[in-house]
Amino acid sequence: MPAIKSLEELKRVREEALQKKKMKATPGNVQVIVAMGTCGIAAGARDTMKSVLSFIESNSLSGITVTQTGCIGMCEQEPIMQVVIGDQPKVVYGKVNAEVAEQIMKQHVQNGIPVKDYVLPL
Amino acid sequence: MREIALHLMDIAENSVAAEARNVSIEVHENLQSDLLKVIVTDDGRGMDEETAKQVLDPFYTTRTTRKVGLGIPLLKLAAEMSEGGLSLVSEAGKGAKIEAHFRHSHIDRMPLGDLASTFLALLVSHPKIHWVFDYRTTDKNGNVDNFEFDDTELKKELGEVSITEPEILKFVRGLIEEGIRASALQTTV
Numbered sequence: 625m626p627a628i629k630s631l632e633e634l635k636r637v638r639e640e641a642l643q644k645k646k647m648k649a650t651p652g653n654v655q656v657i658v659a660m661g662t663c664g665i666a667a668g669a670r671d672t673m674k675s676v677l678s679f680i681e682s683n684s685l686s687g688i689t690v691t692q693t694g695c696i697g698m699c700e701q702e703p704i705m706q707v708v709i710g711d712q713p714k715v716v717y718g719k720v721n722a723e724v725a726e727q728i729m730k731q732h733v734q735n736g737i738p739v740k741d742y743v744l745p746l
Numbered sequence: 747m748r749e750i751a752l753h754l755m756d757i758a759e760n761s762v763a764a765e766a767r768n769v770s771i772e773v774h775e776n777l778q779s780d781l782l783k784v785i786v787t788d789d790g791r792g793m794d795e796e797t798a799k800q801v802l803d804p805f806y807t808t809r810t811t812r813k814v815g816l817g818i819p820l821l822k823l824a825a826e827m828s829e830g831g832l833s834l835v836s837e838a839g840k841g842a843k844i845e846a847h848f849r850h851s852h853i854d855r856m857p858l859g860d861l862a863s864t865f866l867a868l869l870v871s872h873p874k875i876h877w878v879f880d881y882r883t884t885d886k887n888g889n890v891d892n893f894e895f896d897d898t899e900l901k902k903e904l905g906e907v908s909i910t911e912p913e914i915l916k917f918v919r920g921l922i923e924e925g926i927r928a929s930a931l932q933t934t935v
Contacts, residue, residue: 692871
């Protein structure tokens with residue numbers, strides 16, 4: 625592995641990220657949480673997360689925290705994804721495949737409108 | 747589970763649940779010995795002998811004990827279906843090591859799957875854990891290739907910058923994807 629070359633590249637990329645972050649004001653703290661219990665993983669949670677990450681990448685969205693949680697007891701609704709924007713209440717989505725995840729990222733995370741069809745009643 | 751890479755993700759989540767600080771995932775495809783071996787090692791809280799035996803038993807797993815089970819018997823079954831097996835070595839307070847092997851050419855062997863996505867998802871979702879990924883291949887003529895990724899340097903360099911910043915994400919994803927592609931066996935789909 626060309627470790628040193630990569631590291632130089634990383635330094636440059638990191639500077640870029642810092643600059644862009646300074647320029648863009650983040651609209652409140654955004655957190656995207658994907659459930660990654662055995663049930664979630666078996667139902668496709670990795671593809672859900674992959675879709676979230678590639679959306680962040682291709683739309684250059686800064687300041688989004690992507691994290692995971694274990695099984696939250698609704699295995700039949702997996703893959704489950706939660707979105708928390710600022711101090712608004714958490715929105716829990718069910719049956720979030722890669723396409724739905726992209727829709728949620730676009731409509732909810734980017735534009736602040738929850739995707740009602742997939743919201744789980746809690 | 748449809749891929750060994752998904753099982754690895756699941757087993758690694760156990761390590762995280764066991765409060766491990768260091769987790770390593772090794773994958774070795776060896777065409778000379780016709781073996782595919784995966785090893786997940788962690789320094790989490792581990793388990794005593796009794797528990798270590800129980801987690802291998804699919805009937806032990808119930809909803810209330812969910813956090814230790816289900817995933818391991820599933821991987822064991824997948825390994826045994828392709829003339830392989832699974833072993834678990836652990837001691838209370840001293841972490842755990844799970845090793846599964848498969849006959850590489852076995853018709854029922856589960857595909858390795860998207861290792862890069864598994865590694866990236868683990869890196870992103872558990873930034874506090876020190877991850878070491880090692881993907882190794884040995885072809886029929888004994889030529890060895892490997893991609894080792896230790897996130898120490900990356901984290902040191904990133905500092906307070908999150909791995910989910912788009913530029914960083916692109917960089918890390920590229921690094922892992924290319925590394926794995928470069929070491930992959932020609933015959934592996």
